[in-house]
Amino acid sequence: MKVLNDKNSFGLVSISLHWLMAVLILLAYISIEMHDFFDKGTDARAFADYLHHVVGLSILALVIVRLAFKLMQKSPTYLSNDPMQIKLATIMHWVLYGFMFIMPVLGWLTLSAEGKELIILGAQLPQLVTANHDLAEIFEESHEIIGQFGYLLIGVHALAGLLHHYLFQDATLLRMLGKKADQHNTPDNNPELVKN
Template sequence: MLKNTLSSYGLITKLFHWFIGIAIVGLLVIGFIMVSMLPSVDKWQLYSMHKATGVLVLFLVSLRVLWRWINVKLELPADLPLWQKLASKFTHSLLYIFMFLMPVSGILMSRFGGHEINIFNLFLIPPLEKNPVLASFFNNLHGVSAFVFAALIVLHISAGLYHHFVRKDNVLIRMIK
C-alpha cells in the first residue's frame, strides 16, 4: 500500500521518513566533522557534497509536507497521556521547522558568503552579492540549529523506543512494517 491508512503508514511516507531521516543524521555528522577539519581538498569536497545533499533534502522535505497534507494522519494511542500527545505534536512541529531551517540557513550562508552551490554537477545555485554580516548571521543560525536539531532527533528516536519497549504499543512498528 502506497498511501497511509488509519492504522499504518504507507510505503511513500515510510520512504520519505527513513530516507530523509538517514540523510539528515548523515548531514549533521558530516557537518560536525567538517567544521573541525583543517582546510584541505577533502574538507572542500565534503562541503560541496554537504551543500548538494542539503538542497536535495530540502526538496524531499517539501515533497514530504505535500504528501502529508494529502494523506490520512495516524492518531496516537488513545490511552496516551495528554501531555505526551502535546509533546509529540510540539516535537514533530519543531522537527519540520528544523528540516526547513537547516538547509535554508545553509543555502543563505553560502550564497551571502559569495559561494555558489553545485548540485551534483546538474546545476548551480549562484552566489548572491557578498554580505559578510548576513553570511555570519546564517552561519551562526546554521551552527546553533544543528545542535538543537540533533537534540530533537535524539528525543524523537528515544520516544519511538519508549513506545516500543516501555509502552509496547504500535507507534514505532507502524513506521517500520
Template sequence: MAGYSRLKISLHWLSVILVIGVYMAMNLRGLFDSEQVNDWLRLMHFNLGMILWVVMLVRFILYWVDRRRPPIIPAPPAWQEKISSLLHLVMYGCFLILPVLGSVSVALQADSWSFLGFATPTLGAHYSLAHSFKEVHEFVANLGYYLVGVHALAALYHHYYLKDNTLIRMLRR
C-alpha cells in the first residue's frame, strides 16, 4: 500500500478546498460596501461549513472503520505517531463541532438561513445564549487556523527535512 485510497485522498483535498472557502467567505465579509455581497458571503460561509461538516463526518467514519494507514518510510518514532493521531482527532473534532456551534448560534438569534435552498429552523430569540455559542464558535475557528497550519507545516517538514513519504501518501494513488 503506497498511499491512501483515492476516496480518502479525494475527501482530504475536498476538505482543504472547503476549509479555505469557509474561512475566506467569513474573512472577506465586511470588506465590501455592498450589503448583497456581504450577505452572499455569509450564506456561502454557512453553506460551505455545512458541506464541510458532511465531508468531515464521512472522513471521520472512514478514519475509524478503515484503520489501514500506509506506512511512513522511514518509520517515525512512536511519539510522532501519537502526536499525529492526536492532531488529526482534534482537527476532526474542530471541523465537526464548528458548523454545529455556528448553526445553533444563528438559530438562537431567531435567524433562519438557506441551506442549499432550504430554510433552516430557528430556536427562538435567545440572544445572550446565541452570543455565547458564537464566541465558542469563533474560538474553535481560530484554533482551526493553527491546527491546519501545524498540520501543513508537519507535512512539509516530513517531506523536505525528514525526506520520508508522509506527504506523498496523500498526493497520489
C-alpha cells in the first residue's frame, strides 16, 4: 500500500488517520456517557472526565494533522460523475472536519470559563478565556448540542459509505479499507469521473 494518496486510492496515512479518529470519536462519546453513571467526586467519574479530555484534545491535534495532509496531497477522484453527489460529499467532509475541530475547542473553552485547570499527561494547558460562569454555560450548552448533532452526522457518513458499497456498487468504502478495487468503478476504467 502506498503511503500517500493517488488518483484511485487513499494512502496509508489517510486511511490510518481516518480510522484512528473514528476510534477516538467513539471513545469520546463512550467516556462522556460513562461520566453520568458515576457519582460526583468519585475516582471513576474523574477518570471518565480525564479520558474524555485526553481523547478530545487528541482529536483536535489529529484533525490539524489530517487537514495538513489533505492540503499537501490530492484526494482520490470521486467515484461518481453526478455533480450533486460530489457536492454533497464535499460538504459532508468539510462539516465533519469542522465538527472534529470545534468540539474539542468548545470543551477546552468550557473548562477555561469554569476556571478549571486542564492537565493532560502532567502538562497544564493554557486557559483560553478567563473564568466566567455565563460564558461557561454557553460553551457547555454549545458543546452538548453539537455533540448530539454529531451522532446524526457520523450516522449519515457511515450510511453513505454503505450505500456506495451496496447500492451504487463503487469502491468508495473499499478504498478507505485499504483494499484493491480493480473490479469497481475507478478513474482508470471510467475516464468520465470528475476529479476533486
